[in-house]
Amino acid sequence: MSEQLPDNFQPVQPEEKFCFSCHPGVDCFTECCRELDLALTPYDVLRLKNRLQMHSGTFLEKYVIIAWEEGQIFPTCYLTMVDDGRASCVFVEKTGCTVYSDRPSACRAYPVGRGARRGENGKKEELFILIREPHCRGFEEPDTQTPPQYFADQELEAYNQANDAILPLLQHDRIRQGFRPDKAQLHQFILALYNLDMFRQEMADGRINMNRPLSAMELQALAGDDEQLLLLGVRWLLQEFFEE
Numbered sequence: 001m002s003e004q005l006p007d008n009f010q011p012v013q014p015e016e017k018f019c020f021s022c023h024p025g026v027d028c029f030t031e032c033c034r035e036l037d038l039a040l041t042p043y044d045v046l047r048l049k050n051r052l053q054m055h056s057g058t059f060l061e062k063y064v065i066i067a068w069e070e071g072q073i074f075p076t077c078y079l080t081m082v083d084d085g086r087a088s089c090v091f092v093e094k095t096g097c098t099v100y101s102d103r104p105s106a107c108r109a110y111p112v113g114r115g116a117r118r119g120e121n122g123k124k125e126e127l128f129i130l131i132r133e134p135h136c137r138g139f140e141e142p143d144t145q146t147p148p149q150y151f152a153d154q155e156l157e158a159y160n161q162a163n164d165a166i167l168p169l170l171q172h173d174r175i176r177q178g179f180r181p182d183k184a185q186l187h188q189f190i191l192a193l194y195n196l197d198m199f200r201q202e203m204a205d206g207r208i209n210m211n212r213p214l215s216a217m218e219l220q221a222l223a224g225d226d227e228q229l230l231l232l233g234v235r236w237l238l239q240e241f242f243e244e
Contacts, residue, residue: 009113010130014148018130020111021141024096028137032110033092038079040064042193042233043162044104045077046226049197051102056197063090066190073175074189079104105159111136112147116164118171124164162230166193169234174242181241188240192233196226199233211239 005011012018023029040048049059060066060077068075081087091099097107115127128147132139145153151160172179181189192199202208203222214222214232221228238244 005129008132008134010132012112012128012130012147014126014128015146017144017146018139019141019144020138020150021143022110022138026137026141028135030092030094030096031135032133033089033097033107034086036081036087036089038081038089038104038106040077040079040104041159041163042166042196042230043159043227044106045194046162046196046230047102048099048104050226051099056195060190060195064194068186073180074170075186077190077194105156105163108154108156108159109151111138112150114147114151114160116160116167118167124167162227165231166234169237169241172238172242179241185241188237192237193230196229196233200229203232208236210236 022032045056045059045064048063049056052059054062063080065078065080066075067078080090082090089097091097091103097103111131111133113129113131115129117125117127119125151157191202199208200222210218210232217225217228218232218235221232
């Protein structure tokens with residue numbers, strides 16, 4: 001595993017402790033908010049667009065670059081960066097993050113990386129890595145914790161749950177068998193997972209249908225529960241892509 005990772009990526013066990021802390025007193029404060037490609041999960045966009053009180057379509061237009069290259073299965077959404085010579089995050093200031101309580105999962109988790117996959121028995125498997133970049137002085141801080149302890153401190157549970165709920169789609173058996181979405185399905189992917197307000201409107205107007213009656217929770221999603229709507233979006237994509 002370690003041979004497949006960059007030199008600054010170090011595998012770490014869930015029970016293994018490491019020293020790290022980030023706060024305004026650390027010399028490198030906000031350096032990790034610059035010169036980066038920050039991929040956004042659907043739940044990241046959900047939290048940010050609600051924090052900014054924006055329609056999801058407006059948020060995507062203003063703050064997101066959607067990239068898809070040959071060989072990719074699904075598109076990746078990146079947060080736009082400020083053209084200040086350092087590619088700084090649009091939400092960072094000298095005093096720190098302006099959307100801190102709703103910051104993306106990658107920002108919360110740093111310097112820990114987490115991978116999740118469905119095992120052969122259907123049980124979720126987690127992998128953790130430490131990312132040690134030359135600019136980061138946080139590792140010199142005395143605070144010690146394990147990856148799960150750090151994630152709890154950074155309030156990542158809701159983010160991880162939402163991200164893991166998409167695994168049945170992203171890691172579907174049909175993908176391993178060669179499934180690749182067409183252009184219409186790529187549009188559906190962005191609509192159902194990232195443009196939630198438009199997805200809700202399409203559902204309400206009857207332009208999108210499920211092949212079964214909606215549950216009480218799914219009706220609640222149409223009434224305004226974005227987190228339930230994201231789950232409904234996953235179910236709709238499983239229906240449209242894999243006829244489930």
